[in-house]
Amino acid sequence: MMEKMDGEIEKTCVEYRDFPAYADREVVMKGMIHRIREMTGFAFVIIRTARDVVQCVYSPDFSDYRMDEKVVEGCAVKITGKIVKDQTREDRYEMQIHDIEVLSSPAEQMPIVINKKQLDNIPLDLNLNMRPVTLRNPKERAVFKIQEGIARGFREFLFSQNFTEIRTPKINAQGAEGGANIFRLDYFGKQVFLAQSPQFYKQMLVPVYERVFEVGPVFRAEHHDTSRHLNEYVSMDFEMGFIDSFYDIMNMETGALKYIMALLKKDYAPELALLNVDLPAIGEIPVVKFMDAKEIITKKYKKKITDYRDFEPEEEQILGKWAKQEYGSDFLFVTHYPSEKRPFYAMDDPADPAYTLSFDLLFRGIEITTGGQRIHDYGEQVAKMRARGMDPADFESYLMAHKYGMPPHGGLGLGLERITMHLLGFKNVRSASMFPRDINRVTP
Ligand code: AMO
Secondary structure (H helix, E strand, O other): OOOOOOOOOOOOEOOHHHHHHHOOOEEEEEEEEEEEEEOOOOEEEEEEOOOOEEEEEEOOOOOOOOOOOOOOOOOEEEEEEEEEEOOOOOOOEEEEEEEEEEEEOOOOOOOOOOOOOOOOOOOHHHHHHOHHHHOOOHHHHHHHHHHHHHHHHHHHHHHHOOOEEOOOOOEEOOOOOOOOOOOEEEEOOEEEEEOOOOHHHHHHOHHHHOEEEEEEEEEOOOOOOOOOOOOEEEEEEEEEEOOOOOHHHHHHHHHHHHHHHHHHHHHOHHHHHHOOOOOOOOOOOOEEEHHHHHHHHHHOOOOOOOOOOOOOHHHHHHHHHHHHHHHOOOEEEEEOOEHHHOOOOEOEEOOEEEEEOEEEEEEOOEEEEEEEEEOOOHHHHHHHHHHOOOOHHHHHHHHHHHHOOOOOEEEEEEEHHHHHHHHOOOOOHHHHOOOOOEOOEOOO
16 A cells, blocks of 8 residues: 655654643653663653653553563653653653553663763763764753754844855865865865855855855864864854944844844753753843953953964953953954954955954853954955965956955854853863864764
8 A cells, every 4th residue: 555645744652742731641652762760560661752851651550561671771662651640740741651662672782871861970082982872861962952943043033134045065166264274175186175164155145145144064174172173063154235334243143142042942941951051141242342352351350462463262261251240241242353363355444454344252251253344345355365465366256256246245154063062061162063073083
């Protein structure tokens, strides 16, 4: 007999969140056996479903079904039973087991304990080596559910602001961001590069769609093993045309962040509770100019400045503290970074060309975003490239955008793992990457 393929999935099984609606009824649930706790005369069989961990109770009193040795942790099961109120916790429901059908069995026992609330005392490296298994731990998987919410919030908000979603190539003839952290690739005998960002493409698409965004992987050949750099990360980028100033970009980002936090609160409450996350309140985000920030660091915090072109991580920490103390804000925009340290596409400030119309967003004292206004005038862009010793001929296709006309525009890049890391209070960005790539790691 032909299966019906009308796109409708038969809902034979329920999730824990459906339990109250099914109270005192028999239902079918599918999931993985997360844990079995043998008690005297009965057993708890904890089932891990897509998003929940559900307590089921086995007892010979409930039916003629008898649990045997085939029912072990790691089995995929179809479990039938009656939904009742939890005997000990009035606000919870559990299932009285009537039958367990084993759909598949593991070949081996779990190599590490993943069925406790958290992965106790497991070093990060071992956790990452064992990702296919460790991600099954409820707290571990909650991290990436929340990460889903962040990326989803970014997309949903930008859709609501008439942005078009784009997908740009990751194998490119030129790097966009400059610097040494670019991966080179042999492409049929020709040298090409892995995308450090979608910068060129998002700019090229401004005269096409006016407002564009992309959430996608980018690559940085970070030669050092640091707690905040990955070699592949997910960049949430947008670019928008017809801006009056780069403050329009900062406003759009503030809106996106507010939307993201509200979405997390609304749809990700179980994961936030599991990870004990303190969502930041976002009001008006304070803004400070780069050189004023340097002055605050020296005058207020008595730190000697050695580099006036960029911030050291410790200086960003200080600024994070300052924003919290002065404005009660977890976020701080720093604007007008020195031109010397910004890429060639950044627009210099006409009032003082040593600085750019650009910004970083610090979240709890760490940079999570870079953005700003770009050069839209062809002659100006070519001149800035030449001044930096670049050959405009190498960027012919990018420069077509400028040559044939583009509006004043700007945008930003927000690191998904960075924001996740600081939202969840992790010390290492790898904890916020499902399958991280760093100088020593390309598996799993
Ligand atoms: P930038 O190079 O500053 O700017 O990167 C933007 C944001 O990406 C994140 N990030 C990283 N995250 C993890 N590992 C890394 N190695 C890493 N490097 C950067 C940070 C950072 O703030 N094209 C510009 C953006 C723009 O102006 O639109 C760019 O890529 O969160």
